Amino acid sequence: MNLELNNKLHGFVLEQIKDIKDAKGTLYMFRHVQTNAELCWLKRDDKNKTFAITFKTIPDNDTGVFHILEHSVLNGSKQYPVREPFVELLKSSLQTFLNAFTYPDKTMYPVSSRNDKDYMNLISVYMDAVFQPAIYTNPNIFLQEGWHYQIHDVNEEMEYSGVVLNEMKGAFSSVDETIVDELNRMLFPDNCYKYVSGGDPRYITDLTYEKFIETHQKFYHPSNARIWVDGNLDIDEVLRFIHEEYFVNYQKEEMDFAIPMQKVLPAVHNRISYEVSENEPTENRSHISFAKIISTYDSYVQNIAWSALSSTLVANNESPLKKAILDNNLGEDVDLDLYDGIQQPWLVLTIRNTDADKYNAIRETLRSATSELVKNGLDHEELHATINQMEFRYRESHEPAGLMYGQRAMDSWLYGGDLAEPLSNGKIFDILREKIEQGYFEELLSSFLLDEEHLNSLTVVPSTTMGAERIADEKKRLADIKASSEENVLKYIEQNKALDLWQQSSDTKEQLATLPKIHLSEIDEKPEDLPLQIEKVQSVKTLVHPAQESGIVYLFFYFSLAGITIKHLPAVGLFTDLLMNLPTTKKTVRELQRAVRKDLGSLNIVTDVYSPDNRSDACIPVLAVSCSVLERNVDKVVPLILEVIKDTKFTKEEILPILKQGNEGARQSIIMNGHSFAMRRVSAHHSAEGVFREYIGGYENALFSKKLEDNYDEMIDEVINEFEMYQEVLFSKDRLIASVTGNHLDVVEEFIAGINRIEAQGNVV
Template sequence: TFLVEQNLPVAELNLTAIRLKHEPTGARMLHLACDDPNNVFAVGFRTPPPDSTGVAHILEHTVLCGSEKYPVRDPFFAMIKRSLNTFMNAMTAADWTLYPVASMNRKDFYNLMGIYLDATFFPTLREQDFLQEGHRLDFAGENDPASLMIKGVVFNEMKGAMADPSSLLGRRLNAALFPTTCYGKNSGGEPLDIPELSWEELRAFHKSYYHPSNSWIFTYGNLPLEEHLRQIEELALSRFKQQDVTSEIQLETRLTAPTQSTQTFPVGPDDELQQRSMVQMAWLTCPIEDTFERAATGILANLLLGNPAAPLYQALIESGLGRNLSPGTGYHDDYRDTFLSAGLQGTDPEHLAEIEALILDTLQKVAKNGFPKERIDAALHQYEFANREVTGDQYPYGLGLMMRLFGPWLHADDPFSTLMIGQNLERLRTAAADPKFFPKMIRRHLLDNPHRVTLLLRPDTEHAHREEQAFADRLEKIRESLDEAKIADIKAKNIALKESQETPDDTSCLPILELADIEREEPKTPFKKQTGSTCETFWFTQPTNGITNLVMQFDTSTLPPALRPYLPIFCALMPQIGAAGHDYLAMSRRISAATGGVRFGPNLLESPLDLDSMRSVVELKGKCLDRNQTTLCEILTDILTAPDFNDLERIRTVIGQIRVSMENSIPGAGHSFAARAAAATLTPTASLREEWSGMTQVQTIQQVSTLDDAGLAELAQTFKEIASCLFVSNHAAVAITAEECAQQSIQKPLAGLLAALPKRTTEGSQATTTFNAQPGVTGWQHNLPVAYVSRVFRTVPYTHPDAPALMVLAKLLRADFLHREIREKGGAYGGMAGYNAGGGLFSMLSYRDPHLERTLDVYKEGVEWACKGGFSDEMIKESILSAFAELDRPLSPGSRGYREFIHQQQGVNHDMLQRFRNGILAVKQEQLAHVAQTYLKQAFPSSSVGVLAGEEMFNKAQVRLKQMDMQMKRLGSL
């Protein structure tokens, strides 16, 4: 019943693309057959939201709360612990909803496929699940109708998301740019609109859109297509007939004149308002179905904005009108109408007209003069590199390919064009040979295009108050309409939900893997080690598809302690300044023309034997197409031997950019910042990690960004000192990950690079200051409507016999206690436990949490729960499976080499890895109770707490936090 419509070998990506149609229902399917054992399955639906109630998003959560064949409360979270998945999630975009899974294990892959097919096509969609995941009314005080409040996982998630200025900018820009189509709506849900959605509307939305006739099914990997088709047919499609589904998204009605919009985001009453605004200009460009125009507009965006030397990027940053490019600057090509945007953040409202004029003037100049050929070659090189690189660290490579082709497949019925790299490059090269090609595009899509929107997003100390007032007014209105019967109904529904949450789920209907399905042997990553006259080089042969990855590590032990806090800023600056007589623009052009990027960063190498022992290094990572190895090594030689710290204006600019991006990262990674703050008092590694990538580093960058000229000149001197201290060949180690044929050709350029580095006679020795581990309670205040709460315990090093049991205990605590208490009952977006075996730290964390005190209580209860033991064999087996899903997560070819290189530098050998693996497989009930008692309960008084939250949440908990002697901190201006 499946018709093969097209069979296309794609040599550049080493795969064959097979396109099919399910004739009885019209379901579309694409299979990418290749040698990759990390198989991917995804089913997607076109789901245009009719409003901003978040119906598509809440449905995405709710379909995973039980289905016809698997009527358990939460099969999604249950399967996370019953499987060896390498990816399992669901995502809601502006116009589609997607359910992807991946696994290296055949049995597991088909288990997950079956769960997802049943969940999407035959969900139970119980009202109770809608109340838990979407929104519900409840009373904070049991007999107090005045304490009416709104709860719900998505409601709290979106409250957190919409307090993040970067998120808000994207949502508000879409609303202005797409006034008549679904893209103008907030598919995630506006917090004020979410409570308008009814359970009946949710069910109707599912009925309308979750049908095979409106589905796009994707598979990838080395498992046979025939078996996929048999299962998909049998488990789902055979029960449907073709149906007319109206989900096509119309093209946006074009504006006849440019428009402007001003919106606000929340800041605290005492916060700095200067240089906090964002200005974004955006143009609707070509429809997604115009394949060539879309690819060419992507190249144009790279030419205008792709690096610091690109004309629009340079004009914006050098204008001094803002600190950095605004979030979302670039080309967005996966909506039905594609669009290009550019702007500045860290600016002020009075600069709006200047920024608009600057952008338009720059475009006029470029349209008049065109682009030099070498710039066009560099942009085409970037296109080739991005499409050729085999990624797979964030999520599976197959899923990355799917995300690349999903927009054109969904809207233009064209899944193939984005895969045809060589063909696209050839066509683009031919077109770009005409010097008028890109100038004409600039006029067509930008200068002469009236569908242009300028958005100003400014800070407003009243924003949060207005929002709270709107919620209060709504609740007051509801409260007035409540009679005894309605109050009783609200209470009854919450009691029933609580009872359901507390009733253990019978998950016996769900498939599960056995421990026998786990690979017993720790995989080896083969390498060759070459000891040169100055340093060691490690060679890793991996299928990198014509790309060379180079890593250099420099020991920091000779660095004076006073310079240490500035190391992350130094690293961020290194690839962004001038070198060896080239200014920063020339360096930026060289890097863009011949590499896939050059990055520096500090790293901490923990000892597998001792929590108080570690090495800190600075890492340089560079990658290139194999044909550019010599140029890469020449660029790196210049950066390492002659960095230019004399251009103080450039240093000031980059520091401003770093500051803005660090500040922007806080709302999305609040749990990490909270955990780093807690861990900092427990081990020397964690202390340095917090100093380099926690809230302390945000503080450092804020202080540095306000230096006067004399202070900046002094800082530049510090950077020169760091460079001369670090970049010496006998404190270095090198790793090359590439295909075998490319390793010979880099030997000579690499030798030249190493020979150019000075040698130093004094051997470095890591400072041996004794670290005094002690408990700490740290609170960081920030403008957030939600909290991130963490408690962290110091445990044992990697090779300790208790380490495997601690890893399994973290999985158990997360899946069987914290998820229920913090997410399901507490309404936070996430409740987690984690064990960092390398660093010896055990953490409990919450994400976008409406509670603070309650969560601290839950952590204490969680420890008691873990100490009681009484875990069933099934629970332990599930937690062991979860541990291996994390341990064996596949990496990209480049990262496989890098991970083994890190192990070699840490002194982690294969025997240690195998012992840890054996230890996890052998974990028993008694060990879990023992480690819970020893490292959590007995060590509870010496554990640390870190909280990131808004002022209001801290005020509510102030009595408790005072008793805990919390050290309160606040950033200068966020």
Template structure:
């Protein structure tokens, strides 16, 4: 084993510094390449989840999205691997626990993680080749970026491209517009005033030549940073990248640098609009924000302090600022965030959601007055301590993340790209102790608030108002651009455009040759562990009756607690209130504590108090359905007793008497639900579609789906008339759920903390009334089979589902192999690459046999449904699937079935398995069936997909014009 010495060179890399960092259980090494000048940071420890990343400074000079399009495009083939979709191919058949590429405001990075050492070096080879030696074909630019699309001479010309449609979806989100205006206001004429992801109005300005030139100027090794994490041999990693890639470059080039722009020296005011549905109301749908520059990424201590200050001011219900803004009836919700790593400058953002433009001056005056009062009277000590505790808990819990390497890389990357010490970025304990001392003894937070939020001229205020005509105006401008181009075409050039479109479609439909596919480094079936470990809960009891599910795992001293309340006794009219009930329950307070005191108490002794809803179907009896509302609490072992006392207080004396705050919660929840429905509504469409298929699906529809959304919309819009019904529902749900019968408890923790919980947790159970559970059988209304919902989004989300296995005994592990092919091959190629959608994924429940497909940020409606309904034919053709491809699909399915999880996720998965009757034996059987899968096994599933055409359960949500164009596909169309 190599002993690394500072000042020595290893395979072209000079070791500048190494340091043991106990708080992350790692030793970090910083190298500089002696010829090219690029840096490499290695974080070495015993983590088997090895992580590699290569990143580049990619500094935009406009908003054409060139860095984003390039991120997509380099993954579409390289000199060594001339495969038309390298990313898709390696994703199809690997064990990677993480595989992605991301574009930030000034950086593009390519990380992956795997537990398999052979695969680690395989993918490292692929990733380095695609970034340093990509093919960058014109057809790739057209597919991933944009092109003029004209399939027939008589068709209407349109723009098409994956990134173009992705960013159309992104620009449907007003929050994105709000923050883009903040960037432009605080950093005018800088790198960060541009949209690195690409503005859909600007993307068609990008030429192929500019695209290629950007790679040439930004993807040289001198402009990159390398990261290695985990237990792989460091000397082998350095030798690998040097010998295979860096050695071919003999001269350094200047590194890309950011443009600082003009300093903001006086307050600025910006007004902008965002699109909403034509004819829809505009009252209380505006956004207001005030943002102030705090410093730069170099101000490490100040930035860490402002992360905590942001929680004090915005995220805690104990915040006087939050209370003042909400009580003044200025908005439906109030919040804020401190942005420390998105640009060279750092800044604080305070925003209002669901407001009106004319309230701006009142908001600004109240903001200043309240902050001034908080500073002059000093921050509430308990509030400060609670947020310090919560922040330190968050830092502690980071050690439990499954993708720990990726998290540490994200911490170190800003330091390296802005020429700071990555070692300091990886250490937090000493800095947090210093901040705690100064905040509690020297008024440190108050000083920062006064200097950077009250007396700071570098401030921008943004007003973003809804515009019912903007959507039509955007369409008109795009059509005008296209018509202008179309008029410039001669008859011959128009026919050439049709021919080019057909050529591109033919290229997209042509599979990569087996010869080229064989060039990709692969694992074989022999590399798989035929008997992977599966964690299972240990069933026990809390007292004599309450079921306790134990997960004895290494959690770094954190206890993860789940208290499950059986919802079988809730009648159908109460179900749409359930999610709102749980939200109110975790915030409203008790007979002893109002909501502000309760918020401080929660953060003092826990890391979180939240809820979720799940419906369990038994593997041995699909007719048995168990809906459970989970209350989740996590706490350090030293605070376990206090956390359980607080939970007991909630369950025995929750107080719904604060009618004003409950109305605030209702309006806030609807504001965010409406925002999600308008910009990213695919989950509502999916839940609505799956509600046709099972009782579990009906429960989800009524609690979390479109039915619940429309119920919340009515409640928020007619609150005075609905208030009595809400309070009656809250009381009824409390009385029906808070009882010992039907309660189930789960804990994920270390052995000593589990034993402690078994003594302390009994008091929680004993605080509940010992009443019998009385299940009811709700009668759910059935929605239309095919339905569309029109929103202000510029794209759509298409969902189609069916009961694929009416007899669940037909399901076996081979279907997981087919599922891998469907999602990573067929749908990826057909809906994404050929159709232009940003993505398409599958939802499948192997206990109910229910199967569905969901397209994401899709420009198509009819074409996507045609792709869905072609499944019987395309699956039948798998009888001739090449053996090599089948083996890769098996490996990909195996990887999905054996995920890498942190202790919290591992415990939750084991809990869910137990409640569904899934055992390690069951999972092992599926693994064996996967590995033994044949082409005939895949083909045998083909007839089952006829159900898609027989039932046609489908939902589309999104752009109204696209829906109207294909309105014959739906029996009902509704405006949201």
């Protein structure tokens, strides 16, 4: 196939070719002449092929129409009239990724597969879903995925129901969602980012079926499509299919969906409430945020610099801005988050669990701490270490890599920028290292927190009555609607009957047969070889995997948790959370985390569990120490790991703030993802693995941590004794299985030599 500039292929013209060294690939940029659709192929030596079609979707209200569309188009289409093709594909396809995403200004539908035939099948189903969805002939899809009046009898109370509506009600119960949505309204009063793209439950019910259909017709058109394909694939077949099956039926339309640049306006301060239950305490439960638009999508150096600076300023309790707030008892935690992936990224600093009347003291403390940092300089070693780790993660491969590259490209492509630029950001890390010595990071910090003329602030206070008021308002609104028209009520009852009938129906054999299948002849009979060598290092079973082309070494040390009773599992969960977040006998927390960022790619200590042969009556719980490191830094691994697991100091003064921060995170997680906690708890009644997961990271674990916080002085000494015993007992050679990539058995040997315990301790608690 002749891939030369300006050549035409199946209705597409090849407009640009660029080498992308960071991705070890070549970027081919096509435009479909008839529709003006754009398609980019990143040709790489990757069998895991990715396809994603993205539409620029600009909301003009809070009804969440694009979120509802994202759900709805995956409920059957013209060629594939199946109720849930998404679910059926999960059963039958060889897909390695299958999903859809709603962003503030775009909607993406990505798939990936290692099998050529399956890849084309997935493209077919997704193209039909977005361009020929069943929503035009089946309004029940909108009622199910969006919203409807739920009523089955004239004597019943009427309710609102719908998948997206209920999902967003859950999201809006989170204080984080409340903060982000309000800040978007404050920062972007003149463009689409002021709206909640996922939908505000108060306004989702304003969306009509007619407007829903009209929105699909307006935005889901090839002239508004950007298609990303990635991997080692037959581009001729992909282009032919897209053109002949879909794009040939469309003509170019003018799609003016440009997002106006938001002018940075004088700062405002808002105060709003968020919902807590009637019996929750409200003291020290306010949150205070400071936010500002800080750049544009193509300010690549600045945006990556802010990511590095955020980590330096608030990564741990010893980081300068967080320490200033904690030391002055002005809050329990501090976050600094960059919201990018949009046309104008913005930054927000949030002080969590404080009192609203501490606003002035917080502002003065931040002003003072920032001025001192700008005057005396930031910790340059810390910045170097953070940039090292960021570069490591940038260059490290993740699956599906094609999706990651596609998302990066879209961060520029969507706004008319050069999509090759965000795929070539590797050069920026050296630029940032040079800028450390030039005062660049101090200037950035000053421009954010000391330029108060444009620094917006938000105080969010808890309300114990807001929930009851919201429910009462909704009930009254529904009662008024019901009372206003008996004819409409009867119509809603019939609507619900039809919806129930459709939801209870099953796909026919003929409908299911429309979904594309893979024949056995199209599947490689021989599974892909995953080379593995099992060695013994000082009697420790060690799994040896091939070296990575990236030059990255991966090490895993699995310590059996056999003998730990259920009663003590929550303490083990907290134990692993504290490692890496407390000082050691040799280093402060900042020094420890700096060493990890400087010399390693990652170092994680977690608990996990495996079920042998999927048995429900047995499991293998482990404490896993995992590490990634460049070949040249392998010698730094063992001393750091041993220091963390053997020399961490458990002091009550330093554990308490970490415990509080963890408990607040767990509380928000339960509010946002209560269903997952419920599922984990139910699973504990059915399998040994479920029991472990419930006590190590479920509701039982949350109860233990909250009880410890509430009875801290009475309980903490005993818990610390437990932690110190775990240090002595769990990290034993006889509990260990190791895993390593490449020829690095010497590292495993060095690690084993550093472990003092040789014999297993049996039942340790």
